[in-house]
Amino acid sequence: MKRLFTLNRHLTERLGFSLITLMAVLTVVPIIGTVIYILAQGGHAISWEFLSGFPHDGMRAGGILPAIIGTFYLTIGTAIFSVPLGIAAAIYLSEYAADNRWTRLIRISIINLAGIPSVVYGLFGLGLFVLFLRFGTSILAASLTLSIMTLPVIISTSEEALRAVPQSFRTVSISLGATRWQTIRRIVLKEALPGILTGVILGLERAAGETAPILFTGAAFFLPRLPHSPLDATMALPYHLFVISTQVPNMPIQIQYGTALVLLVFVLTMNVIATVIRSRARARRQW
């Protein structure tokens, strides 16, 4: 009787394990599937001309350089605004703010900010940056809109990274005559940097792939030239993909998938960089 019972338990455990493994495998399938499918459909579209040329024939031929450059500019622009602001906010929350009603309000706001649909950010950006502040449909307005969307990710991951630094480092540093800020700058930030960078990249990666926030604020349907200033509108990969997939009749399919592939590679590269930073830091970590 007893033996039967243990046998049963082994069996249950095995079954459980197999099930979990299956689930894990299942989550990987769609990702790999998508990548393979897009690679198969869009692979032949990739050529030097496609990456470095301008679109012509109503975007049905030629390259996607302005969209690549545009997404690059938008990502940089977003980083310029959201990274300093986000890290500063995280430092405030983790290192200075007391736990009171005021900071709880800030935290709740950040969490809610993360839950707002991206198209709402777009509308907000249109109202505030494009119209009220008169930035026009521009890289500046779009970058600012994307920054607001990116901030919650950067703030919460950075705050977590800062909090993970052992409290004892701070106590010791203070006991050696360091000020709070010296402690943060020389010890805490240095240790939290990999975690912060990971958050920053994940946030920017999301910004690079979004369409809705730039739809009304900075994305151009078609531009025959590269943007000259932050106040110019720009083409961008995600919006370009939307346009050529829905707005242009008789669009060659490989150009659509080629564009998707470039966007995917752009975003995945950022992801890989984040992963490498994180794992390297973990290997080096001394606590």
Next chain:
Amino acid sequence: MDKIIIEHLSLQYSDGTESLRDVSLGIREKAVTVLFGPAGGGKSTLLRCLNRLNDLTEVKTSAGRILIDGENILDPKTDVIALRRKVGMVFARPVVLPLSIRGNLTYGLELAGEKRKSKLDEAVERSLKLAALWDEVKERLDDPAIALSGGQQQRLCLARSLALQPEIILLDEPTSGLDPISTGKVEAALQELKKEYTIVLVPHSVQQAGRTADYAAFFLQGELVEYGEGKAMFTSPKEKRTEDYVTGRFG
């Protein structure tokens, strides 16, 4: 000469843990003063008052004065940075900063504005020798400090506070995690250091208190029960409660 004079010091933490009730005592210059007693007696709290490290904790009430060289360091106008350079501290668990061995030692000095390499090198060698660690690490000063053994790390922590040339050194159970050999090295270092420095030690056992104390103060639940010369305290305590604790009847 009393280096530190504590007058009617009372303190309570916001969360209700460990407090001090009307503690008064004078701590002799260039001697080892031991604060001992069972856990929760307020020894660490008192220690952390002496370099204002309690500023980092939520303190509900505090009253009284602490005079170091005649100045009340609890005064809000006190320059706490200068105070912490003058009053070094070693913690129960060795916490080396995520820097090299050298980096740990020069950290405080660099913050104090010392940039001259010769001065920094000098401080590194001097403090490591004082903490009896020089011979073990002189070949690898640029290795990460975390690579050292626990005992070495704790002596590095001691050296780190010595590098700032403090006048007072506070040690909060500095040997609690160390093996007897490392403990012996730390205790021996303290006997050397007391020629130059005022040392306040919270020992991790009564035995250690007995071995190291020139003066001893027995704390029980936030109250200073007895204070006097170390030898007398451990051989013929005046208070019944001290005797019971020293002889192991409770604790």
